[in-house]
Amino acid sequence: MNRFRKATSVLLSTVLLLSFGMTANASQSTEGKTGQAIKAESNFQLTTENESAIKHLTRADKPASITDSVYAITENINLQTPQKSVLKKKVTPSLKASPKSASAKATATASSATYSGTITEEGGTQFLYPIYLQPGELLQAQLDGPFSAQLDYDLYLYEFDMTTGDINPNAIDNSIYGTYFNNYEQGSASLPENVGARNTTGSEKAYAIAVHAKKGSSINDLFYLTVDTSSKYDAYEPDESAFHAYNFTINNGGSSINSRSIHSGIDNDWYQITIPASRNYDALNVKLDSTSESYGYKAEVYGVLTGNQMVLLPQTNHNVSLNTGTYYVRVYTTSQYSADHLYTLTIKPVLKAGKIEITGYNSNGYYDYPTYSYGRHYRINGGSSLIVNGVVKTTDGQLVPNAPVTVAWVDQNWSEGSGNRTRTASAYTNNNGAFSVTLSLPQSTGRNVEYLGDIGSTHYYDLTGVAAQVDGTSISATDIIYLFAYSIRN
Numbered sequence: 212m213n214r215f216r217k218a219t220s221v222l223l224s225t226v227l228l229l230s231f232g233m234t235a236n237a238s239q240s241t242e243g244k245t246g247q248a249i250k251a252e253s254n255f256q257l258t259t260e261n262e263s264a265i266k267h268l269t270r271a272d273k274p275a276s277i278t279d280s281v282y283a284i285t286e287n288i289n290l291q292t293p294q295k296s297v298l299k300k301k302v303t304p305s306l307k308a309s310p311k312s313a314s315a316k317a318t319a320t321a322s323s324a325t326y327s328g329t330i331t332e333e334g335g336t337q338f339l340y341p342i343y344l345q346p347g348e349l350l351q352a353q354l355d356g357p358f359s360a361q362l363d364y365d366l367y368l369y370e371f372d373m374t375t376g377d378i379n380p381n382a383i384d385n386s387i388y389g390t391y392f393n394n395y396e397q398g399s400a401s402l403p404e405n406v407g408a409r410n411t412t413g414s415e416k417a418y419a420i421a422v423h424a425k426k427g428s429s430i431n432d433l434f435y436l437t438v439d440t441s442s443k444y445d446a447y448e449p450d451e452s453a454f455h456a457y458n459f460t461i462n463n464g465g466s467s468i469n470s471r472s473i474h475s476g477i478d479n480d481w482y483q484i485t486i487p488a489s490r491n492y493d494a495l496n497v498k499l500d501s502t503s504e505s506y507g508y509k510a511e512v513y514g515v516l517t518g519n520q521m522v523l524l525p526q527t528n529h530n531v532s533l534n535t536g537t538y539y540v541r542v543y544t545t546s547q548y549s550a551d552h553l554y555t556l557t558i559k560p561v562l563k564a565g566k567i568e569i570t571g572y573n574s575n576g577y578y579d580y581p582t583y584s585y586g587r588h589y590r591i592n593g594g595s596s597l598i599v600n601g602v603v604k605t606t607d608g609q610l611v612p613n614a615p616v617t618v619a620w621v622d623q624n625w626s627e628g629s630g631n632r633t634r635t636a637s638a639y640t641n642n643n644g645a646f647s648v649t650l651s652l653p654q655s656t657g658r659n660v661e662y663l664g665d666i667g668s669t670h671y672y673d674l675t676g677v678a679a680q681v682d683g684t685s686i687s688a689t690d691i692i693y694l695f696a697y698s699i700r701n
Contacts, residue, residue: 323439323476329357329432330364330424340378340419341371344410344440349448351439352420353477354386354404357432363390363425364434366404371417378419383408386452387425389518396545402513402521405479407449437477443550444474453513453521453539456481461495463609465559473508473543474550482540484558486533491605492560497540498529503554507546510556513539530561564614564681565606567688570645573598583661583693585674590693593655593673597692600647601679603640610644615682618648622675622694624656637682646679657696671696 328337344350354366368384371377386404393402410416422434447470450457459482460466471480484495499510512531513521521539524531542556572578572589574597579590591597603614617637625631631653640646657671673694680687 322441323437325435325437327433327435328422329430329434330422330428331430333424333426333428335424335428337422338378338419339421339436339438341373341417342420342438342440343415343417344408345415345442346410346413347442349407349409349441349444350418351405351407351441351449351451351475351477353437353439353451353479354422355400355435355437357429357434358400359427359429359432360390360392362427362429362432364404365423365425366406366436367421367423368406368408369419369421371419373415373417382421384449384451386454387519388452389516389520390426391516391520391522393521393523395523402523403477405451405477407451409449439475439477441474441550444478445471445550445553447471447480448474448478450481451479453481453483453515453541456483456539458482459484459540459558461558461560463560465496465557467555467557469553469555471542471556472550472553473548476544476548478543478548480542482542482556484538484540486535486538488535490560491565491607491609492563494530494532494561496529496557496559496561497526497531498557498559499542500555500557503552506544506548506552508542508544508554511541513541515539561613562605562609562611564603564611564684564686567601567603567616567679567681567686569599569601569677569679569688569690571600572692573600581693583659583670583672585691585693588691588693590672590695591652592695593652595652597634597650597652597677598647599650599677599679600645601688602644603646603681604644610640612640612642612644614640614644614646616640616646616648616679617682618650618677618679620650620652620675620677620692622653622656622673624658624673625653652694655694655696662701667701668698669701670698 326339330337342350350368352366352368354364357364365388366386367382369382370379372379384406386406388402388404390401392399406420408418420436420438422436447457449455459468461484468482472478473480486495495512497510497512499508512524512526512533514524514536516522524533524538540556540558542554572591574591574595577591577595580587581590597620599618601616603611603616605611615637616639617635620634622632634650634652636648636650638646638648655671655673657673659672659674661670661672662668663670673696675692675694676689677692678687678689
């Protein structure tokens with residue numbers, strides 16, 4: 212009801228601007244410069260300190276300290292061949308096993324373990340090795356924490372040479388987000404770091420994972436490293452971080468993908484979307500199918516600030532307001548997962564209203580357009596129901612669905628306290644951009660008098676106005692309505 216009241220006050224002012232008694236061509240329409248059918252309730256702007264938009268994530272060369280520390284390892288490395296289907300783990304002194312969160316309910320088979328640890332000096336690194344993968348298996352690792360804005364830890368993945376016992380110095384994957392705390396359902400946290408690899412060879416391979424303190428360190432703030440191996444996953448894996456996001460092209464009518472799964476508790480699927488400067492929308496609707504949502508799957512949209520800081524953008528009814536630039540969509544789970552369930556991700560442009568048109572009227576099947584001295588306009592008998600029909604379009608003529616519209620009618624011949632001066636109603640456009648509202652009008656005061664000599668009759672009516680407006684914008688259309696009272700034969 213608040214939306215109706217706000218829109219009504221604006222519309223009534225618009226209608227009252229009509230010069231009912233001064234021109235025979237009072238019908239007019241106005242269009243605002245900007246506006247949109249549905250807009251997420253956020254004015255968030257992704258800018259740097261210099262107010263320039265950041266468009267892409269940037270890869271940085273791994274710090275030399277990681278490569279150097281690989282060869283500083285003096286601990287004996289366990290090279291024993293693991294038993295079948297068992298994840299073998301070698302843990303450095305500060306990496307101690309902790310129970311995996313019970314919140315993730317698996318419906319797919321996966322081997323998983325979570326470790327906690329600390330790094331006591333900036334630039335320090337903790338390693339987990341060797342981790343064995345059988346042919347065709349997928350390795351995923353996720354780093355959560357430490358949960359401090361003063362600390363920034365990154366995650367690296369290496370191949371491990373089972374013959375020499377060396378860690379190959381060139382990382383095959385890394386995740387290097389900057390620390391930025393977002394508000395999630397589970398609490399405030401920076402986006403986790405995720406890496407992954409698939410063993411595409413015909414023999415067993417081993418890997419090493421490194422947690423690197425890029426900024427700061429702590430003897431108390433723990434990080435948590437979860438490692439998962441799976442033999443069943445979709446063909447797009449691995450794409451664990453936004454650095455490996457697949458390009459998602461959005462058509463005017465929206466686009467969907469339905470060939471992917473979330474097969475583990477730390478599986479992250481990433482997509483990249485580009486918002487062009489030339490477009491007829493300012494928001495996107497980003498939504499998963501209802502079954503996936505019931506499993507706890509999430510589809511989130513992120514923007515990028517300097518230093519690869521990932522900012523979670525707010526959603527309203529799955530709509531996200533976006534500026535020109537590049538954004539990233541993350542799909543993951545907070546509860547159940549299954550390699551057998553294929554989720555559907557749909558991204559649709561929320562078309563921006565550019566104009567509104569009143570296309571016609573009727574009164575329960577009654578149509579009448581007489582020509583009085585104010586021009587040819589629709590006439591309705593007092594005390595009847597007025598049905599106002601119209602459409603909302605973009606500036607380039609595309610029909611805008613789900614646009615909020617309010618219609619107001621005013622008869623200035625009635626006093627403010629009569630209860631008959633105004634009528635209002637609101638609606639949303641349908642999938643074809645059309646709206647239809649019904650207004651129950653009062654009786655006419657018969658203030659205007661018009662003698663029609665050709666038929667020998669005097670007509671009594673009120674000159675009234677109607678206006679339709681897209682809520683939250685200045686986009687409106689106005690028109691004249693004749694509210695008929697009676698006629699007298701002369």
